[in-house]
Amino acid sequence: MRSVLDYWIMTLAPSTNAVSQQTRRNPSQAPRLLHRLHFFAGIICAPLIFIAALTGLVYAFSPTIESISNQEMLTVSKSASDTALPVREQVSIAQELHPDLDLSGVRLGDDSSTTRVLFADETLAESTVRAVFVDPYTGEITGDTTQYGSSAALPFRQWVSQGHRMLWLGEPGRIYSELAASWLGVLAVGGFALLWLRNKKPGRLRKMVRTGGRGRVKTYRRHAALGTVAGLGFVFLTFTGLTWSTYAGSNITDLRTQLNWTQPSVNASLTAAPQVDMHDEHAGHHMHMESATSGSGSIDLVAATAISELRTPLTITPPAQDGLAWTATENRDAYRFTTDTIAVDGDTGMLTNRLNSTDWPLAAQASAWLIQLHMGTLFGLPNQVVLGLLAASIIVMIGLGYWMLWQHRPREGWPSAPKRAGFEKPTWGTIALGVVVIAYGLLAPLFAVSLLVFIGLSLGVRFISRMSGRADTSN
Structure with a gap:
């Protein structure tokens, strides 16, 4: 032999x-x-x-597994008489769990979905945030976990993704x-x-x-x-x-980038910067949380504008620095081919800019669709079966x-x-x-x-x- x-x-x-x-x-x-x-x-x-x-x-199949296994955390029952609490109040309830973390965003869903209050946490891995789930009608906290990436993946899907990408x-x-x-x-x-x-x-x-x-x-x-x-x-x-x-x-x-096939960003600049007392030692570190709860920069105004202009689920994000508007973006969802973004003045709730997905370069739109196809989220369960x-x-x-x-x-x-x-x-x-x-x-x-x-x-x-x-x- x-x-x-x-x-x-x-x-x-x-x-x-x-x-x-x-x-x-x-x-x-x-x-x-x-x-x-x-x-x-x-x-x-x-x-x-x-x-x-x-x-x-x-x-x-991880998106479907995720939605089924976390159903109690992700969904709520709404009766005809139920009225949603102000978003600012829901954020305050979530902040009680993590008073030392800065607000990084709020994800608003439909009438049967919980509200995700997102916090930046330096102890977590890159692209991962702390997510607190709040019943929008009762204020009850239904979950406290992490969320990963633009797909808003919860721990199980994040774990599977890490195994698929890097073993x-x-x-x-x-x-x-x-x-x-x-x-x-x-x-x-x-x-x-x-x-x-x-x-x-x-x-x-x-x-x-x-x-x-x-x-x-x-x-x-x-x-x-x-x-x-x-x-x-x-x-x-x-x-x-x-x-x-x-x-x-x-x-x-x-x-x-060279072919101009990248996804553009909405212009979030404001003509007049909000007044923040920079002598306050907490002004810079907690600016996001203050603007979310104060009367001068109400997150409720931003949320109201976002809901009237965009489709849920959507995520509103506080400005990273002075002189910028809040932004709100439609989240990826099954059979959703566009994810429009708006900029909103936090002091007045006025729409300052808008970027529709249909205005992106065609190649950028196609890239987004192909990535969603690969992730199994563009067409829901049929996509995942294929x-x-x-x-x-x-x-x-x-x-x-x-x-x-x-x-x-x-x-x-x-x-x-x-x-x-x-x-x-x-x-x-x-x-x-x-x-x-x-x-x-x-x-x-x-x-x-x-x-x-x-x-x-x-x-x-x-x-x-x-x-x-x-x-x-x-x-």
């Missing part, structure tokens, strides 16, 4: 014999390169993609998810291209989705058919997932791929790999493939680095193979 080292030498080392000379201008050079890339990337990167798919399967390992763990996301798209596109080239007309697409046969052929066809059907979804997960990554995400942000099916498809695809490899093993030794392309004169197809790979590598640096490592390994094994061959000859 051949050793593991012998197998990798045979499969990784580029061919240098006469076969290479005969195929210098072979038009199948690019498909052979693509096949080997798909083969080895599938083996090496599949575990990372499997973990991302497994955590993604839970993440897909609960902090910032270093984001490397895993970025590698998984970047290679998922490559495998999906590469696999589809190989199937397209392998199946000739007529009836090409029909051949690509057939599942019959026996043994390894049946496994291969199921793997190929599932990839054909779900491949576009895999590409969608790749590019939307990369927006949250460390390195590719930074490049995507820079690109969007994401769950995509995650399950990835898991099944990986299982079929490994099973196909096992079925392909000879009675002795290790499974054979796709044919080596060797150092041949590149064809136009190979040049085009190289350009696409380089362009994608510039966008996704971790993909480029891992690909270079693979190429270096291939060259290293080739060197070992040549040295071993010379040693055998000399003996």
Whole structure:
């Protein structure tokens, strides 16, 4: 039985014999390169993609799980005679629990929702705030927990999100998810291209989705058919997932900025700054809370304007400094394609500015929709079901791929790999493939680095193979 080292030498080392000379201008050079890339990337990167798919399967349904498991905290019963307490009074009730924390916002829902009073807490992780849930009719506190990010995720969804994004390992763990996301798209596109080239007309697409046969052929066809059907979804997960990554995400942000595809901000400046006694030692630190409860800067005026101008759920946010207005923004919600924002003078309740989502650049609007699709919030439960099916498809695809490899093993030794392309004169197809790979590598640096490592390994094994061959000859 051949050793593991012998197998990798045979499969990784580029061919240098006469076969290479005969195929210098072979038009199948690019498909052979693509096949080997798909083969080895599938083996090496599949575990990372499997973990991302497994955590993604839970993440897909986390919004629904969150709403069901926290129903008593999130919802209230309202009778016809019930009247909501002033928002300022609800904030004061919540402040009694955390008198040392500054108000960072208030999330107002519909008649059956509790009010979330949000506080900035330096002891919490980045993008996380303290959230106190208040019954708007009785003033009863129904919950005291944390809220994460613009999606207003509660602890369970935040925990699942951290596992999906960074495997609960902090910032270093984001490397895993970025590698998984970047290679998922490559495998999906590469696999589809190989199937397209392998199946000739007529009836090409029909051949690509057939599942019959026996043994390894049946496994291969199921793997190929599932990839054909779900491949576009895999590409969608790749590019939307990369927006949250460390390195590719930074490049995507820079690109969007250069192309003016970013989400604009509402102008919150005021012509006259509110008067604050800066000699008061607490004026700066507690300005938000004072403006929320004082008569001169009533949060009730802001809330009334926000409710009349926007749709609930919405979040009103106090100004970060003097001379700025309060802002109110519609929260993301199922089947909501716009999230408009207004600026409101806290002293008068007058609307000072408005920014509608329809005024954003079209690419910025599309980016927001795609991100919500990835998070499973744009179309509610149906959205989550589709994401769950995509995650399950990835898991099944990986299982079929490994099973196909096992079925392909000879009675002795290790499974054979796709044919080596060797150092041949590149064809136009190979040049085009190289350009696409380089362009994608510039966008996704971790993909480029891992690909270079693979190429270096291939060259290293080739060197070992040549040295071993010379040693055998000399003996």
